[in-house]
Amino acid sequence: xxxxxxxxxxxxxxxxxxxxxxxxxxxxxxxxxxxxxxxxxxxxxxxxxxxxxxxxxxxxxxxxxxxxxxxxxxxxxxxxxxxxxxxxxxxxxxxxxxxxxxxxxxxxxxxxxxxxxxxxxxxxxxxxxxxxxxxxxxxxxxxxxxxxxxxxx
Amino acid sequence: xxxxxxxxxxxxxxxxxxxxxxxxxxxxxxxxxxxxxxxxxxxxxxxxxxxxxxxxxxxxxxxxxxxxxxxxxxxxxxxxxxxxxxxxxxxxxxxxxxxxxxxxxxxxxxxxxxxxxxxxxxxxxxxxxxxxxxxxxxxxxxxxxxxxxxxxx
Numbered sequence: 001x002x003x004x005x006x007x008x009x010x011x012x013x014x015x016x017x018x019x020x021x022x023x024x025x026x027x028x029x030x031x032x033x034x035x036x037x038x039x040x041x042x043x044x045x046x047x048x049x050x051x052x053x054x055x056x057x058x059x060x061x062x063x064x065x066x067x068x069x070x071x072x073x074x075x076x077x078x079x080x081x082x083x084x085x086x087x088x089x090x091x092x093x094x095x096x097x098x099x100x101x102x103x104x105x106x107x108x109x110x111x112x113x114x115x116x117x118x119x120x121x122x123x124x125x126x127x128x129x130x131x132x133x134x135x136x137x138x139x140x141x142x143x144x145x146x147x148x149x150x151x152x153x
Numbered sequence: 154x155x156x157x158x159x160x161x162x163x164x165x166x167x168x169x170x171x172x173x174x175x176x177x178x179x180x181x182x183x184x185x186x187x188x189x190x191x192x193x194x195x196x197x198x199x200x201x202x203x204x205x206x207x208x209x210x211x212x213x214x215x216x217x218x219x220x221x222x223x224x225x226x227x228x229x230x231x232x233x234x235x236x237x238x239x240x241x242x243x244x245x246x247x248x249x250x251x252x253x254x255x256x257x258x259x260x261x262x263x264x265x266x267x268x269x270x271x272x273x274x275x276x277x278x279x280x281x282x283x284x285x286x287x288x289x290x291x292x293x294x295x296x297x298x299x300x301x302x303x304x305x306x
Binding site for chain 2: 008054104
């Protein structure tokens with residue numbers, strides 16, 4: 001008997017159109033298009049979140065999806081969830097300085113649950129989520145120093 | 154004499170509020186809040202791009218920012234730019250299968266310029282952008298197999 005299973009490959013896509021300067025319009029499936037831009041001190045017109053802010057929002061969203069899924073699997077009860085993420089980037093990296101990481105040096109995060117569950121159950125949930133979450137593992141595999149604080153309130 | 158420089162740390166942030174199911178509302182600075190969700194077959198209500206689609210949009214946007222910046226540095230002329238990205242994810246990873254990568258197995262990309270420049274200059278631009286772009290290096294450092302096609306049209 002073998003436990004091997006076939007790959008289940010899903011494709012996710014984004015199509016993006018540059019609109020000049022640092023401003024780009026993004027289309028995902030049928031949803032309303034959205035912009036990324038940069039603040040003026042980074043050469044943009046500051047008309048939308050910048051790309052690395054958008055990565056952090058997606059990172060929070062991915063954690064929330066996996067929390068929902070795994071909480072269901074383990075009957076973990078919660079009525080509210082707030083996630084904050086702060087990413088530190090050394091701008092010398094994107095200016096081309098050798099030896100300086102181009103992306104996040106560190107991500108500092110708080111994940112706060114409205115929940116009657118115990119700290120022990122929260123820890124079990126966290127371990128499973130951090131093991132399985134795509135965006136969390138993207139950052140971890142890239143060597144980002146992720147410092148998360150999971151709390152009950 | 155030393156060429157050492159002090160770190161120039163910038164902080165980027167996102168604050169996210171779970172709204173039930175796979176749906177989360179994201180706030181970045183003063184900009185209008187935006188959603189991530191999941192299609193119904195992944196447990197969501199499909200009211201917005203999913204988190205990994207959002208990562209790819211940010212990835213395209215980050216490349217466009219760096220292209221704009223480095224094109225300026227090298228006087229590379231272009232009047233239009235379109236970026237598409239397709240990420241392949243093995244869903245067994247997020248279901249917890251040991252040994253299966255949780256995030257992108259591969260990202261396949263086309264970057265098309267409306268430009269009178271030469272293939273050689275395009276290659277120079279590409280090398281500099283791929284060396285310095287934060288989101289590109291986030292994926293590359295995470296071991297993603299990135300297959301890019303940079304074209305002039």
